[in-house]
Amino acid sequence: MDALPLLLIRIRRTTLTALTSLASANRLATYGLLSLLLALSAVAHAWRQYANFYSAAVFLSRSAGSVLALANLGFFCTLVFGRVMQTIFFGPLRPSEVERLYDRIWYFLTESLLAFTIFRDSFDPPFVLSFGLLLFLKSFHWLLQDRVEWMDQVPYPGPGWGFHVRVGVLFGLLGSADVVLLSWAVAEVLEEGVGGVVLFGNEYAILIATLLNLILRYSIVTYDIRRASRRGGENAPPWQDKSMWIFYTELLTDFLKLLTYLLFFLLILTTHGLPLNIIREVYLTARSFVTRVRDLIRYRSATRDMDARFPDATDAQLGGDRVCIICRDEMHARAAPAIPAQPAQQAPAAHQAQDGPNMTPKTLPCGHIFHFQCLRSWLERQQSCPTWYVLFSVFCT
Known part of the structure; x- marks a missing residue:
């Protein structure tokens, strides 16, 4: 009897989706x-x-x-x-993808109105057609970005082979189109001078940087899936360095975008005046790049020799509160190393233990205790104690 209402709800939802x-x-x-x-x-x-x-x-x-x-x-x-x-x-789009696509298109159109005021002398049918082609390609870049992010959220074994074939073909098509159109824009600027075409050159350079970011993220996620397949599948230990590789990818992308925006900004400033349409993008990209570099320096300083610098927590220090506030899992003190009876037979087990994350409880100078891997993952996002938010640079120097 309980299954009948659920069946009716599913039928109604399916009918509404089909009617929509x-x-x-x-x-x-x-x-x-x-x-x-x-x-x-x-x-x-x-x-x-x-x-x-x-x-x-x-x-x-x-x-x-x-x-x-x-x-x-x-x-x-x-x-x-x-x-x-x-x-x-892509097949059917998820509601979140449709919503994000509409928001991005609307923001891009409103932002482009300011650019049209700068290049109003170049506003003609070929300019409108070029802008339409740019919007068409940007839409597929946005959808591809959402799918690569979705791929990272799919549990093992990840998407099927059809997904990888479509993504690979789309990488090739979009990359070829971006390179060809960027070359055309550069040739037009060199031949005709700085005009409306330089706007498209800037956008296609940004699309190339974005596509490079997607290719690198896709490669990282694909490697993580293949790595898990060689280490037990769903039960494989997590890849500890994955988040740092993604961080370096985002840092490289911000650097390339910042160079492109600065070049375009200086070029328009010297020929047409202040480009109001990209001031916000230049500021946000520069702030993101500087913040990532600063976080990377602090992270390197805070995680240098972490295992040796921070002592292991003992059972007495853990006491009755053994919950790590980062992962909400129970902490256990590291057992004292025992002398193996047969070292040759125990070597493979030791190797497997080192393959997973280091979950040893570590005591910070402030007295708080966390898993080693949880603390390391926390420091990738912000360089402060998770409990009282004092910067690690205060007590990790």
Whole structure:
């Protein structure tokens, strides 16, 4: 009897999802039909006005209404092509991915309005087409970023081989498009001078840095999955250095983005004036890079010789409170090393013990006790005592 309400709830949710998808498809089909009829009516009107093809084409290119109708049809065709590509490479999008995609597109469009004021002299149909192509490619970069982050959250054994094939092909397609379009923008700037094309050159350079970040993160997660497959699968010990490799990846990406933004900022400042559209991006990227470098220096200083510098906690020090406040797991004092009877047979077991994380309780100079690995993971995010938030530099020098 209890299973019947759950079954009804699942049926209702499935029905609502199907109806929502059908309504979305119907809206797209209706929009496409209206766009096609509007474009055909514009072409028919031009053909009635002028009997030959050349005169009708000139009329269509000079009539504002005809250009708008044809541009609307082109937008619909681009939307359909993007939906097909999304279905091939990503399949159905999760609600969080759709929400984040809409937010990013809206923010990018509003931010681009400031850039259009700087390059208003270059605002023409080719500029609009180039901007549409840029937005199209950025959307797939954003979706790919969400999928790589999702891949890191999938438990062992991770996504199937089809996911890796699609991601690999998408890496190649997006990387090739970014490099080709960046080369085109650089060639245009060198030939025609600093104009609206430099905006696209900056954006494609940022996309290349972002794609490099995604490739590195994907490689790290893939290596972690393969490493776990060689060490027991779901029961494999966690990879202790994974978070640091991701940290270095983010640091490299921030450095590349900062160089790109500074070059673009100085170039526009000397030719067109203050570029208001990227002041926020320059500030945020610079602050992120400086913060990461400072955290890395503090982390290296705090974790230098941690095992030898911080003494192991004894049973007397642990007392009745044995819970590590970082992982909420119970702490146990390290057992005294015993002399093995058969060293040759005990060597493999010792090697396996070293393969996992070091969960030995460590006593800090402030008196608080934490697992060694928990403390190390905490210091990767912030360099302070987890209990009373005093910087490690105060008592770790």
